[in-house]
Amino acid sequence: MDKSAAVGRELSTAVVMFHEAVGQKLGVSAGDQRALTLLRGGPLTAGALAKEIGLTPGAVTGMVDRLEGAGLVRREPDPNDRRRVLVTPTTPGHNAHSNVFTDLSAAMAAMMTRYSPAEQKIISDFVDRTVDVLKEQTAKLTVKK
Amino acid sequence: MDKSAAVGRELSTAVVMFHEAVGQKLGVSAGDQRALTLLRGGPLTAGALAKEIGLTPGAVTGMVDRLEGAGLVRREPDPNDRRRVLVTPTTPGHNAHSNVFTDLSAAMAAMMTRYSPAEQKIISDFVDRTVDVLKEQTAKLTVKK
Numbered sequence: 262m263d264k265s266a267a268v269g270r271e272l273s274t275a276v277v278m279f280h281e282a283v284g285q286k287l288g289v290s291a292g293d294q295r296a297l298t299l300l301r302g303g304p305l306t307a308g309a310l311a312k313e314i315g316l317t318p319g320a321v322t323g324m325v326d327r328l329e330g331a332g333l334v335r336r337e338p339d340p341n342d343r344r345r346v347l348v349t350p351t352t353p354g355h356n357a358h359s360n361v362f363t364d365l366s367a368a369m370a371a372m373m374t375r376y377s378p379a380e381q382k383i384i385s386d387f388v389d390r391t392v393d394v395l396k397e398q399t400a401k402l403t404v405k406k
Numbered sequence: 407m408d409k410s411a412a413v414g415r416e417l418s419t420a421v422v423m424f425h426e427a428v429g430q431k432l433g434v435s436a437g438d439q440r441a442l443t444l445l446r447g448g449p450l451t452a453g454a455l456a457k458e459i460g461l462t463p464g465a466v467t468g469m470v471d472r473l474e475g476a477g478l479v480r481r482e483p484d485p486n487d488r489r490r491v492l493v494t495p496t497t498p499g500h501n502a503h504s505n506v507f508t509d510l511s512a513a514m515a516a517m518m519t520r521y522s523p524a525e526q527k528i529i530s531d532f533v534d535r536t537v538d539v540l541k542e543q544t545a546k547l548t549v550k551k
Binding site: 269270271272273274275276277278279280281282283285286292294295298299314315361362364365366368369372375376380383384387388390391392394395396397398399401402403 | 414415416417418419420421422423424425426427428430431437439440443444459460506507509510511513514517520521525528529532533535536537539540541542543544546547548
């Protein structure tokens with residue numbers, strides 16, 4: 262399985278390099294982009310962001326400060342509970358992030374057309390299981406620290 | 407292809423989060439780890455590292471300074487050309503990085519056993535092509551900046 266380890270390293274390096282290039286373009290770190298990615302699903306409280314990202318509340322406050330400073334998100338009161346503050350992408354933040362990923366999604370979609378539906382099913386299963394493995398290993402590293 | 411875009415985002419977030427957890431454990435940023443990963447293939451000059459990583463020489467100097475400060479790499483003269491300086495992982499640097507990835511590689515290898523050789527070939531092809539797409543998109547982002 263040495264081949265799969267080497268391939269995994271290459272994939273993982275390629276993902277990290279892509280995120281860094283996106284970060285340089287948007288003026289935010291690869292880490293801070295995770296918040297933007299998560300917020301594409303809708304506004305979140307800082308606490309929910311912290312939990313999803315696996316950061317301390319203090320670190321998430323710094324992350325939201327940086328994204329707010331870059332004009333990519335804003336803090337606003339939750340309309341359903343005025344005591345809570347939601348973090349929301351601004352329109353420029355949403356668009357800048359979207360444009361970058363639109364090109365990637367289109368290129369990935371074009372690449373995927375070379376696979377048959379049965380092959381795509383195997384690939385999708387592999388990706389799901391890889392995400393599970395990565396999450397488990399990330400949790401192990403975080404606990405052992 | 408919306409499913410593939412969503413899956414891609416989830417995979418890419420999982421990779422970034424894993425790298426950040428590794429970085430926190432080793433005391434280096436996710437970006438700086440790329441240098442450690444590349445150096446697993448053997449010592450490199452700072453110039454070769456800069457080219458591989460896609461950073462300016464100045465940024466790579468800072469990266470090597472940080473890794474050297476953390477005791478993970480050292481600079482030493484190239485035995486074949488004393489005017490050149492090679493960046494080499496230290497033994498503790500090599501081991502710390504290895505241990506983290508040994509667990510991940512083992513978990514990935516165990517997961518891969520569920521696929522037949524024919525399925526593994528499709529997966530390997532998909533991963534290779536995904537790396538190509540990511541590299542192309544990274545290059546486009548870097549040029550357009």
